[in-house]
Amino acid sequence: MITMENVSKTYSNGVTALNDISVHIDRGEFVYIVGPSGAGKSSFIRLIYREAKPTKGKIIVSDRDLSKLKERHIPYLRRDIGVVFQDFKLLQKLTVYENVAFALEVIETPPRTIKRRVQEVLKLVGLEAKEKMIPSELSGGEQQRVAIARAIVNNPKVVIADEPTGNLDPDTSWEIMKVLEDINSKGTTIIMATHSKHIVNTIKRRVIAIEDGVIVRDQQRGDYGYEI
Amino acid sequence: MKMELLYEINSGVTTAMKFRTLLRHIREGTKNIFRNGWMTFASIAAVTTTLILVAVFLALVLNLDQMARNIEQDVQISTLIDVTADEDQIVQLGEEIEQIDGVAEVQFSSNDNELSKLIESMGDEGQAWSMFEQDNPLNHVYIVEASVPEETEVIANQIEELDNVENVLYGKEVVEQLFQFNSYARAIGLALIIALVFTAIFLISNTIKITIIARSTEIGIQKLVGATNSFIRWPFFVEGALLGILGSLAPVAVILGGYYYIYNNFANVVNFRFVELLPFDPFAWQLSGMVLLIGAVIGVWGSVMSVRKFLKV
Numbered sequence: 156m157i158t159m160e161n162v163s164k165t166y167s168n169g170v171t172a173l174n175d176i177s178v179h180i181d182r183g184e185f186v187y188i189v190g191p192s193g194a195g196k197s198s199f200i201r202l203i204y205r206e207a208k209p210t211k212g213k214i215i216v217s218d219r220d221l222s223k224l225k226e227r228h229i230p231y232l233r234r235d236i237g238v239v240f241q242d243f244k245l246l247q248k249l250t251v252y253e254n255v256a257f258a259l260e261v262i263e264t265p266p267r268t269i270k271r272r273v274q275e276v277l278k279l280v281g282l283e284a285k286e287k288m289i290p291s292e293l294s295g296g297e298q299q300r301v302a303i304a305r306a307i308v309n310n311p312k313v314v315i316a317d318e319p320t321g322n323l324d325p326d327t328s329w330e331i332m333k334v335l336e337d338i339n340s341k342g343t344t345i346i347m348a349t350h351s352k353h354i355v356n357t358i359k360r361r362v363i364a365i366e367d368g369v370i371v372r373d374q375q376r377g378d379y380g381y382e383i
Numbered sequence: 384m385k386m387e388l389l390y391e392i393n394s395g396v397t398t399a400m401k402f403r404t405l406l407r408h409i410r411e412g413t414k415n416i417f418r419n420g421w422m423t424f425a426s427i428a429a430v431t432t433t434l435i436l437v438a439v440f441l442a443l444v445l446n447l448d449q450m451a452r453n454i455e456q457d458v459q460i461s462t463l464i465d466v467t468a469d470e471d472q473i474v475q476l477g478e479e480i481e482q483i484d485g486v487a488e489v490q491f492s493s494n495d496n497e498l499s500k501l502i503e504s505m506g507d508e509g510q511a512w513s514m515f516e517q518d519n520p521l522n523h524v525y526i527v528e529a530s531v532p533e534e535t536e537v538i539a540n541q542i543e544e545l546d547n548v549e550n551v552l553y554g555k556e557v558v559e560q561l562f563q564f565n566s567y568a569r570a571i572g573l574a575l576i577i578a579l580v581f582t583a584i585f586l587i588s589n590t591i592k593i594t595i596i597a598r599s600t601e602i603g604i605q606k607l608v609g610a611t612n613s614f615i616r617w618p619f620f621v622e623g624a625l626l627g628i629l630g631s632l633a634p635v636a637v638i639l640g641g642y643y644y645i646y647n648n649f650a651n652v653v654n655f656r657f658v659e660l661l662p663f664d665p666f667a668w669q670l671s672g673m674v675l676l677i678g679a680v681i682g683v684w685g686s687v688m689s690v691r692k693f694l695k696v
């Protein structure tokens with residue numbers, strides 16, 4: 156699904172965020188990316204959906220060699236990847252339904268398919284009753300579930316989430332984790348950067364720990380491993 | 384919804400844009416228009432001002448051009464023959480004129496003939512000249528036509544050198560002045576219009592820049608979920624084209640109304656043959672079409688500029 160070989164990322168300001176990383180993530184895996192602030196977790200995530208380009212090394216995402224990927228083919232890579240962020244990135248003027256449908260409209264999905272798919276995923280994240288509300292009328296957890304619905308609505312092979320529970324209280328975080336686990340159980344690969352020791356230590360999955368741009372640990376059913 | 388529009392993706396791969404998608408871009412582009420009120424108004428006003436000027440200028444220059452060409456095509460050299468010349472000398476002069484390079488036709492016109500032409504062309508007032516019929520003060524004339532209008536002057540100069548020629552008359556001054564005036568008008572008008580066109584383009588591209596900035600979150604999410612670059616750009620092209628077209632509506636009204644008025648009120652007042660206005664149909668329609676097209680081009684150009692600069696997709 157995702158393979159990185161000797162990948163380094165140095166930003167234009169000279170900061171090396173990732174240094175000679177090699178990793179392989181299989182289809183259907185659930186992977187936590189952990190590490191202290193500034194370790195390079197977000198950089199790792201940005202490389203996968205080609206928001207950033209590696210300075211060195213090779214990255215393959217769902218059979219696409221990203222170093223050879225032409226600019227104009229990036230949109231097609233993104234259609235295979237759902238992305239979720241700490242700050243939800245919802246359009247405030249659109250309803251829940253419209254926010255999710257938006258992702259399908261811009262890839263020119265037929266209207267009938269849009270309707271069916273949006274209803275399906277809203278049900279999956281438990282928001283079918285709130286489809287007519289706008290984001291400001293929802294709780295943080297609900298907003299994040301809308302964002303997840305949008306990320307998965309076109310059946311991506313992988314969902315990458317950068318601190319999806321970062322802005323949420325513990326109870327709400329569990330809601331989100333339930334949804335992500337659910338999606339994962341249906342076969343979607345999940346990669347999630349997090350600072351939540353509690354989540355990582357409770358829902359045991361593969362843990363990749365990054366420190367100073369280097370993978371220091373890669374462990375199936377691992378622990379968070381840091382004291383907060 | 385079987386209708387499909389072919390368009391190019393920058394790769395050169397031709398893809399079919401679904402009709403539904405085209406409608407979507409038009410809808411989005413139209414929404415953008417209403418989003419930034421004052422800038423939209425300023426852009427449209429700039430396009431309107433520009434195009435009204437373009438229209439007036441084009442109407443003037445094209446009409447003057449047509450007039451100048453009419454006169455030019457019409458240039459005949461009237462060779463006034465000395466009243467003292469006898470019949471043989473007149474015939475000889477005619478032959479000499481025919482031998483000049485570039486002369487297409489030489490026609491003799493007697494003084495009686497000239498007088499009746501004059502009386503006719505003056506209309507009612509011409510009757511006053513009838514009294515000269517007994518004692519014709521005019522000359523016999525050779526009417527000479529050049530095969531190329533531009534050579535008229537050279538030929539006229541040569542005829543002037545021949546014997547028994549009293550004077551040579553042709554529309555030299557009128558034509559030259561008209562062409563002169565026209566070339567000044569063209570230079571000044573063009574400079575003014577180019578300046579205005581760029582102002583309009585600048586204002587439109589700024590308006591669209593504001594839209595792009597206002598929608599940057601939306602554009603970011605579009606990119607995130609895999610919208611292609613051309614999909615993201617299209618509504619802005621539509622917005623630009625709409626601004627240009629909206630700006631050209633008032634000018635089109637001015638052209639159709641104004642030209643209709645001028646044509647009907649002035650075209651027949653001036654009765655010189657060469658001061659003939661271009662007919663309302665098709666000229667006013669063609670001019671309107673041109674103005675609409677220029678408006679749309681200005682709009683699209685403005686949007687292309689800001690999309691290139693502010694939409695790094």
Ligand SMILES: Nc1ncnc2c1ncn2[C@@H]1O[C@H](COP(=O)(O)OP(=O)(O)OP(=O)(O)O)[C@@H](O)[C@H]1O
Nearest residue numbers: 166167168170172191192193194195196197198199
């Ligand atoms: N766009 C950028 N330009 C320059 N430097 C950057 C950029 N993004 C990140 N960095 C730097 O790269 C390093 C790694 O940053 P990154 O955001 O990947 O860390 P992180 O592990 O996600 O941290 P956090 O847990 O705080 O989110 C940091 O030193 C950061 O300052």
Ligand SMILES: [Mg+2]
Nearest residue numbers: 196197198317
């Ligand atoms: Mg981060």
